[in-house]
Amino acid sequence: MTVEEAIRHRRSIRRFLPDAVNVKDLREMLALAALAPNVSNRQMWRFIVVIREELRHMLAHLVEAHLTAMGQWPECVHEGPRLRAWQEQALHFAAAPACIFVVNQGYRTPLDQILVEHGMRHWETAGQFGHPDIQSVSCAMAYFTLLAEERGYATCWLTAPLVARHDLHIALECKPGEELLAVLTIGKPAESPLPKPRKPVDETIRWM
Numbered sequence: 001m002t003v004e005e006a007i008r009h010r011r012s013i014r015r016f017l018p019d020a021v022n023v024k025d026l027r028e029m030l031a032l033a034a035l036a037p038n039v040s041n042r043q044m045w046r047f048i049v050v051i052r053e054e055l056r057h058m059l060a061h062l063v064e065a066h067l068t069a070m071g072q073w074p075e076c077v078h079e080g081p082r083l084r085a086w087q088e089q090a091l092h093f094a095a096a097p098a099c100i101f102v103v104n105q106g107y108r109t110p111l112d113q114i115l116v117e118h119g120m121r122h123w124e125t126a127g128q129f130g131h132p133d134i135q136s137v138s139c140a141m142a143y144f145t146l147l148a149e150e151r152g153y154a155t156c157w158l159t160a161p162l163v164a165r166h167d168l169h170i171a172l173e174c175k176p177g178e179e180l181l182a183v184l185t186i187g188k189p190a191e192s193p194l195p196k197p198r199k200p201v202d203e204t205i206r207w208m
């Protein structure tokens with residue numbers, strides 16, 4: 001399979017066959033994903049691979065409890081359908097054969113420090129450079145989705161579960177300063193959705 005074929009065939013898959021994902025495959029794909037370009041080669045990604053089903057269910061319960069609590073907020077009284085849709089988008093990782101919680105350990109350049117001493121806030125310096133740590137970790141995640149495709153797996157990239165970020169952080173024993181960025185599910189696909197249309201490319205390009 002060429003890179004172009006992997007890009008063309010990849011879909012976000014939300015239903016998987018029960019077949020387990022080969023742990024050796026997972027390890028190899030994560031090693032290859034680490035060849036992604038990343039700021040100053042700091043490799044600030046960390047991958048928490050959840051292969052234990054009962055742990056995935058426990059984590060999904062934390063997310064569900066959070067969404068249920070939100071349903072009681074006055075602001076959410078008329079938001080039932082939207083919350084249910086969110087719930088669907090957030091909880092399917094529990095039924096995937098494996099999922100990876102992707103952590104950003106963050107990175108600040110010496111230049112960041114100079115800008116901070118000059119009066120900028122840390123979050124402003126991160127924005128100044130386009131959040132290079134997040135770009136780096138995302139790049140590795142994108143590589144991973146394509147490698148998975150090449151090996152006959154399907155994936156879905158999720159951020160909705162992070163509504164329960166704080167609880168997940170504790171349950172996954174993340175260290176202070178580690179930021180949960182996303183969840184990647186992986187398994188053999190049990191659905192084959194049609195490709196989602198993309199904007200005409202010329203709408204997205206400005207030639208100068």
Ligand SMILES: Cc1cc2nc3c(=O)[nH]c(=O)nc-3n(C[C@H](O)[C@H](O)[C@H](O)COP(=O)(O)O)c2cc1C
Pocket residue numbers: 010011012013014088089090156157158159160161196
């Ligand atoms: C940053 C990011 C966050 C996403 N969050 C979720 C999510 O929480 N739940 C979900 O089911 N899909 C999620 N997706 C998948 C998108 O919905 C999907 O990529 C998009 O609709 C295009 O469909 P395709 O991936 O099949 O081409 C996310 C994708 C990205 C890149």
